[in-house]
Amino acid sequence: MAESAQSKSYPCEQCGGTLHFDPQRGSLHCRHCGATRLVQENAQPVAERDLFEGLSTAARGLGASQLRTSRCQECGATVDFSEGLTATRCAFCGSPRVLEQAENRSLIRPGSLLPFSQSREQSSAAFNRWLAGLWFRPSNLKHLARIHELVGVYVPYWTFDAEVDSRWTAEAGYYYEVEETFTNRDGQEKTRKVRHTRWEPADGWRHDRYDDVLVCASRGLPPDLANRLRTFDTTKLRAYAPEYLAGFSAEEYAIDLERGFAHAKASMDQSQASRCAADVPGDTHRKLEVQNRYSALTFKHVLLPVWIAAYRYQDQVFRFLVNGQTGEVVGKAPYSWIKILLTVLVSAALLALAYLLARSRQGDV
Ligand SMILES: [Zn+2]
Ligand SMILES: [Zn+2]
Structure with missing residues (x-):
């Protein structure tokens, strides 16, 4: 031994x-x-x-x-x-x-x-x-x-800890409505509201901390x-x-460790992207680009009971x-x-039976 x-x-x-x-x-x-x-x-x-x-x-x-x-x-x-x-x-x-x-x-x-x-x-x-x-x-x-x-x-x-500085750029979209006139099928003139989006460039940064990201x-x-x-x-x-x-x-x-950190980084990148998306002003956004800088990176190798x-x-x-x-x-x-x-067949049979019963009762009236 x-x-x-x-x-x-x-x-x-x-x-x-x-x-x-x-x-x-x-x-x-x-x-x-x-x-x-x-x-x-x-x-x-x-x-x-x-x-x-x-x-x-x-x-x-x-x-x-x-x-x-x-x-x-x-x-x-x-x-x-x-x-x-x-x-x-x-x-x-x-x-x-x-x-x-x-x-x-x-x-x-x-x-x-x-x-x-x-x-x-x-x-x-x-x-x-x-x-x-x-x-x-x-x-x-x-x-x-x-x-x-x-x-x-x-x-x-x-488990990984990290600090992340994210800089982002995007186009922020602001909704506005325009009244349009149109002719309907009966030849009448009508108005309706149509939604448009005004796009403006936007940028920003944020700082976040991650504690014990598990992989x-x-x-x-x-x-x-x-x-x-x-x-x-x-x-x-x-x-x-x-x-x-x-x-x-x-x-x-x-x-x-290397592949483990790659998994953790991918999930932190993803969550930074959605945090930055939420920071973009306006009603909607497009062309969001995020750059992350990681610092204070630490890890632990732990055993968890299952x-x-x-x-x-x-x-x-x-x-x-x-x-x-x-x-x-x-x-x-x-x-x-x-x-x-079997359950499907039995329920189908019951439904059919209920249907037949209902019909025969209607026939009695
Ligand atoms: Zn003993
Ligand atoms: Zn096995």
Whole structure:
């Protein structure tokens, strides 16, 4: 067994069992004898790091470490896992094709995380409520989905802070109405009001601050699902301490810092464009051009907690996620087309019956 795996394991001082991080207690807990131990909190504040320093560190390949990891042969997610966990099934896609590997990799280590505060039991209850509330789903889905347990995974994210100075130019449009006379079809002369636009050049600038723009760096979570997890509260981030990972796995980032920043910049550019558009005076605008200058760029590499149920139905992967901090639920489930078709047919038959009844009653009168 690799050394790093040993260092990630926390034996119970009372019984020699393995301690796991308990989301509800917020401390390490022994399931065997019930002993608890506080997490050795890092006294340092959660640090923002300079983006350009981070980019050059990543390029030089500092921060290499040896980890016990597993890589999914199907979806490509690479997951670090702690002692007491064996990766027999990929948490993200349910595939059994996972390979354990010990690797020397140059990665930026996570500096902070949000600890799990939703327990497995709470998340599993949320999963069952969600399943029960679904309509038109295959009957065996509930059975199928329960077979696989929820897996608690720390998902890698980048967060970015920035200051942006935006200069814009545009043509501001002012509406005015002109009365026109016209002849209608009956040969009468009438007047009507017609709207015109007067265009005037306009320009301006604004200054904005962005705090903790989140970019998901996961390979295992598809972006359409990951982006729907919106309720993470990053003001609650804690400095990284390995105890928080005891009993959970952590995915390694697959989107690197450079590409992560490109995503963040694209979304900040977009929101600056709409803020500048709102600054243009008048009733409408055209030819808006915005130039952004970014400064005070910092980043953090953080781990955010997610409970995942990945299950396969007719060769497709469906996922259910619970935000491990807030309990927010997102998921996708297959539809049963037979049930939908039957419902449509039955409603059509009922409508036809109602129609026939109404007609026969009219005939009686
Ligand atoms: Zn114990
Ligand atoms: Zn996978």
